[in-house]
Amino acid sequence: EAGVVQSPRYKIIEKKQPVAFWCNPISGHNTLYWYRQNLGQGPELLIRYENEEAVDDSQLPKDRFSAERLKGVDSTLKIQPAELGDSAVYLCASSPLLPGRPKNIQYFGAGTRLSVL
């Protein structure tokens, strides 16, 4: 079974430029998460989707960040314009809805390391 796939793995851009990250979750996982991980810190949730619906986007900086999950499968996270402080690793995760299994166990992709110069 293929894991969570993210691309690109690395991205270097200049500040004020736009950038987009793509995530393909594990097949059949209806819940998708985007996290940001700053150096020396744990992942912090940006947005959570249940199928196509964003059910928790309270931590997403909506002035510059946007996300979509069309057809409830893969997802794109965009930053426009990027700022120096956006340099971080952006992680995508997905989780299944299985009877009797906690929903909290998430499966992570390898992440996209963004450097804003």
Next chain:
Amino acid sequence: DQQVKQNSPSLSVQEGRISILNCDYTNSMFDYFLWYKKYPAEGPTFLISISSIKDKNEDGRFTVFLNKSAKHLSLHIVPSQPGDSAVYFCAASKPSYDKVIFGPGTSLSVIP
């Protein structure tokens, strides 16, 4: 306000010995706790979890202990192996809610 704390940024242990990674939390509403392991250039992978109705959960070489009164949990790895060298994240969540709060992580080095 950090709700999940891992006060040791790093830990070094000899191969074959016990590794003990600690985690403290502040929110008494948390009822489910998880440990994730992360290798460089990879995403975190789930390791072991524990519900607040238990005080211990064991899976092979890995055991998690929960002390609710102290709001403290620990991960024990026995015996430690070089392949266990990674960053370990403690995480917690509230009932019926998917949001997981991660700690800052502890980098474990197992020395051969």
